[in-house]
Amino acid sequence: MKNFNDKVAAITGAASGIGRALALELAGRGCHLALSDIDPVGLAASAVLAQQRNPGLRISTAQVDTADRAAVYAWADQAAAAHGQIHLIFNNAGVALSTTLEHVKREDFEWLMSINFWGVVWGTQAFLPHLRASGDGHVINLSSLFGLMSLPLNGCYNASKFAVRGYTEADRPPGQDGPQRGADHGA
Numbered sequence: 001m002k003n004f005n006d007k008v009a010a011i012t013g014a015a016s017g018i019g020r021a022l023a024l025e026l027a028g029r030g031c032h033l034a035l036s037d038i039d040p041v042g043l044a045a046s047a048v049l050a051q052q053r054n055p056g057l058r059i060s061t062a063q064v065d066t067a068d069r070a071a072v073y074a075w076a077d078q079a080a081a082a083h084g085q086i087h088l089i090f091n092n093a094g095v096a097l098s099t100t101l102e103h104v105k106r107e108d109f110e111w112l113m114s115i116n117f118w119g120v121v122w123g124t125q126a127f128l129p130h131l132r133a134s135g136d137g138h139v140i141n142l143s144s145l146f147g148l149m150s151l152p153l154n155g156c157y158n159a160s161k162f163a164v165r166g167y168t169e170a171d172r173p174p175g176q177d178g179p180q181r182g183a184d185h186g187a
Helices: 017-028 040-053 069-083 106-116 118-134 155-169
Strands: 008-011 032-037 059-063 088-091 138-141
Touching (some): 008 017, 008 069, 017 032, 017 040, 032 040, 059 069, 106 155
């Protein structure tokens, strides 16, 4: 993609941090936005800031828990209907947990994985048909330095980010370095 002008980007975790920064940068480049987050107050603030950056943009928001597969699929369809098409999905939403692997509670580990890993899977799968339909679709899955190296007290987070990296690398288009995929995967 050579430019973002008049493209449509969907961003998870858009209420703060990297998600908000992505929204503002893309807005500055003329990209229409479908923003989601579990935090409605931060999400609304991100939408206002993006609109101020570029008043001519179409911006939609949705309160979405990326751990909820049905909610992510519904948002993908709603975003495509609201904008006519989707060119980019930024699977950015994520949470952290600092504890030893010996003492981590199962429900805490599952909570983290449901957002950091399964949220990426659901976002990728839900948006792929819309990305294909655009003719110029791209999946961007945000991992972390902790998807390359591990640190003590971050084992759960490391596991989720290594999983995102592995999942993403396995979904490369044919002809690129890395594993090949079947015709039913990717944009």
